[in-house]
Amino acid sequence: MSEFTMTAEMLSSLPKELSAEVDTVVFDVVGTLLEPSPSVAKAYKNSAEAFGVTLAEADISNRFSVAWEKQEVFDSQQQPAFRTSRRREYERWNQIVCEVFEGHAVAEKIFEDLWTHFGKPSSWRPVAQGCQLLETAREAGLKVAVASNFDERLLPLAQCVEPLIGIEDIFASSEIGWRKPAVEFFRTVESRLCKDPRQLLLIGDDPRLDIAAAQTAGWQSMRIE
Numbered sequence: 449m450s451e452f453t454m455t456a457e458m459l460s461s462l463p464k465e466l467s468a469e470v471d472t473v474v475f476d477v478v479g480t481l482l483e484p485s486p487s488v489a490k491a492y493k494n495s496a497e498a499f500g501v502t503l504a505e506a507d508i509s510n511r512f513s514v515a516w517e518k519q520e521v522f523d524s525q526q527q528p529a530f531r532t533s534r535r536r537e538y539e540r541w542n543q544i545v546c547e548v549f550e551g552h553a554v555a556e557k558i559f560e561d562l563w564t565h566f567g568k569p570s571s572w573r574p575v576a577q578g579c580q581l582l583e584t585a586r587e588a589g590l591k592v593a594v595a596s597n598f599d600e601r602l603l604p605l606a607q608c609v610e611p612l613i614g615i616e617d618i619f620a621s622s623e624i625g626w627r628k629p630a631v632e633f634f635r636t637v638e639s640r641l642c643k644d645p646r647q648l649l650l651i652g653d654d655p656r657l658d659i660a661a662a663q664t665a666g667w668q669s670m671r672i673e
Contacts (some may be wrong), residue, residue, distance in 0.1 A: 461508060469646045470668060474637065475578065476652030477596035481611055484566070485573040488512060492548060495561045499554040506549060515547035523627065530630035537599035537622040538563070548604040567601040569609045576673050579611045581651055582638060593617035595637050595650070597627050597657065629661030 475481055489505040489512065496503055503511075503528060519540050522532050532540075545559035552558075565571050585592050594615055596602055599622040606612040619637050626633040638645060645666035653672050654656025662669040 469644075470590070470642060472593060472643055473581075473592040473649050473651060474593045474595050474667075475656050476650065476654070477594055477598050477602065479575070479653035480651060481578040481582065481594070482572045482577055482609065483575050484571060491499060491562065491565055491571070492545075492558075495558050495565065496549060496552075498561065499552075499557055501549060501552050501554060501558070502520075503549075511548040512544065515544040519544055519546070520600045528630075528632070530627045530633070532625060532627045534600055534622045541599075548642075567605070569605060572605065572609055574611055575672075578651070581672065582611050591641075593619065593637070593641060595619040595628075595633070597621045608640050608654050628657045630663070631661075631665050633666035634662065634667060 456634070457611040471614045486494070487505075489509040492508045492512065493505050496508075521580075523532070523540075541563060542556075542559050543558060544557040545562055549555040549558055582592060592615060594602075594606065594612060594617065596619070598620050600620055601617060606615065606618045612618070617640070619640070621627040621633065624633065624636045624640075626636060628634075634645070634650075638648065641648075649668040649670060650658055650662035651672065652662070655671065659669045659671050
């Protein structure tokens, strides 16, 4: 399957870029349609300071990257790989936050605060390019859906955060039981949408979890940067 790198100049020509078989555009969420506001590092810093812990944003960012990648490796080594659930997603984020703040007795409290924080509509803002693409797809008469590694917190958010409001098909990894890049994630979305892989295009920002994974599943993919 082919990959497209989306630029602003391509927005108006989206229909021409697609295979004639594609009739449904599936959007990733974080980094594609929504981004944290404030940033992840800033949110972690703010929460930590509320519990008396002071770390520089750059330090938090580095620790977060290491902790996040460690959990990716862990999930990739399970049998089956990237199987998930509500419990696993909660545990995964707990472990990430506690590793970022390793050595601090209040790490669990920081995690609980951050879990609540990222479930609030006020903690997210739209990504302009993704929003433009969403409208372009709609104007082209294409069906749109959302499929994300976000957990069940995505479902209530989708009811009150633009541009997710009004999208009927919202798929969160913890609810379908798989995380990208598992091919089962894509097969589950196909089944629930009653679509063939040839009919689906994934738009996302992550080269591995979105673009390469979608291509492996037989979808077309389009990357925004």
